[in-house]
Amino acid sequence: MRCVAAVIPTVVAEVIMIPDQWIAEFDRGLRTVFAKAASVRATPGAELPEADLSETERRHVCGLMRVNHVGEICAQALYQGQALTSQDPSIREALRTAADEETEHLAWTEERLASLSGRKSLLNPVWYVGALSLGVVAGRFGDRWNLGFLAETERQVEAHLDAHLESLPTGDGRSKAIVAQMRDDEIRHAETAVVLGAAEFPVPLKAAMRLAAKVMTTVAYRI
Secondary structure: OHHHHHHHHHHHHHHHHHHHHHHHHHHHHHHHHHOOOOOOOOOOOOOOOOOOOOHHHHHHHHHHHHHHHHHHHHHHHHHHHHHHHOOOHHHHHHHHHHHHHHHHHHHHHHHHHHHOOOOOOOOHHHHHHHHHHHHHHHHHOOHHHHHHHHHHHHHHHHHHHHHHHHHOOOOOHHHHHHHHHHHHHHHHHHHHHHHOOOOOOOHHHHHHHHHHHHHHHHHHHHO
16 A cells, blocks of 8 residues: 555656646647747848849748748757657757757748748648657657657758758848858757767658658748
8 A cells, every 4th residue: 555655646746747748838839830939049141231132032032931931830840749759858958959949940030031021831830730740750769760850851951951042042141141040050950969879861761851841842932
């Protein structure tokens, strides 16, 4: 009886903590998708003059920034799902730290879209749920593969941001500064995942990730 009595408080505490955790995560998701994001760091390029863009250029920049904003929505969801299923406290903390920086990216891209009279993707809730599910699944395979998924995601995002830097209008220094800082942060996130023990993803899985990203970016550019 004494053993049972000793275990009961622990079990009760765990039962109480689970709903609280999921409520907190649900709140985090709502804020990611619907609330205005905030940044501790100043927006890169804010001190630069606004570019004199043609209407075609403005629409193109808005499309690219909408894609980047969707990417940050997905990053938040991925990190959230991966942190929920990671078994290592240090890895969970690393994921949370990276998520905080991605929140700043979310704020920067949202601000840039607003300054160009652009809009966010109408499918943001869909992107979020899909990425959260992927993050949870990745975490279920263990921390090495969890981190491997993170590292490969960040490498592909880096390549995608490099392409955006080439595609942005030459005179749009504000957008270029935002994208360049985002790229630098993503490189560091990938390096952190490798240091923590990320597994190398097989080539077919990398190809599948690139295909999924292509579908997302094509749709988000327009919708």
